[in-house]
Amino acid sequence: MTWLNKVQFNEDGLIPAIAQDRQSGKILMMAWMNKQALAHTVETKKATYWSRSRQALWLKGEQSGHEQIVHRILLDCDGDTLLLEVEQKGGIACHTGRESCFYLELQESSHGSNWSPNAPILKDPETIYKK
């Protein structure tokens, strides 16, 4: 597939993929894709990543139900980063139960800076990942 050949995967065969909520414009998460994950995403319109920790395809939301329906896929000028415009099912992308994985904000003070959570937990992770 020609379009797939234009995608620059790194030396591990991976490319970073940013997921953005198509309604709010909020950045939800960043994860990695290999060729298979990208092809699966395009085919099914459901965001599918490559889990580096599990070394396996990761259909986002498979366990939690928090799937990401992909409306647009964009590639950057260097061809080495992807951007997915998605509809986030359940309004929760993060495994902590928050809307976005980017919830730690650098707060600077004269007493020393630190990362502070700036977004509420919308759903208890234990409820999300119930056994």
Added chain:
Amino acid sequence: MTWLNKVQFNEDGLIPAIAQDRQSGKILMMAWMNKQALAHTVETKKATYWSRSRQALWLKGEQSGHEQIVHRILLDCDGDTLLLEVEQKGGIACHTGRESCFYLELQESSHGSNWSPNAPILKDPETIYKK
């Protein structure tokens, strides 16, 4: 610095940093930072990346004038991706003269899919990077 120790740099000492326009919510680019680049960004409030091709600190906009003034810095749940909310000087982040580096959209058709530019060139790159 404690806050810097919570940032998970990869085996090359780098972390991906996504720049988002704080007004429009548009994702402008993704680049990499090392510890020094991140510390410099926090100190100066101007986005500073690590150029992997040049293996040097890269003060965004140094040549083009298209600096990014950093208003907020966010870290994700795993601590391994950064998000910068920026004011994009000149309204152009991409070296091609476009607002965003993510301008190639996957267009699917029965004749074969491809990446098509979906955003205008706002300024001729030769004018931006005049010698």
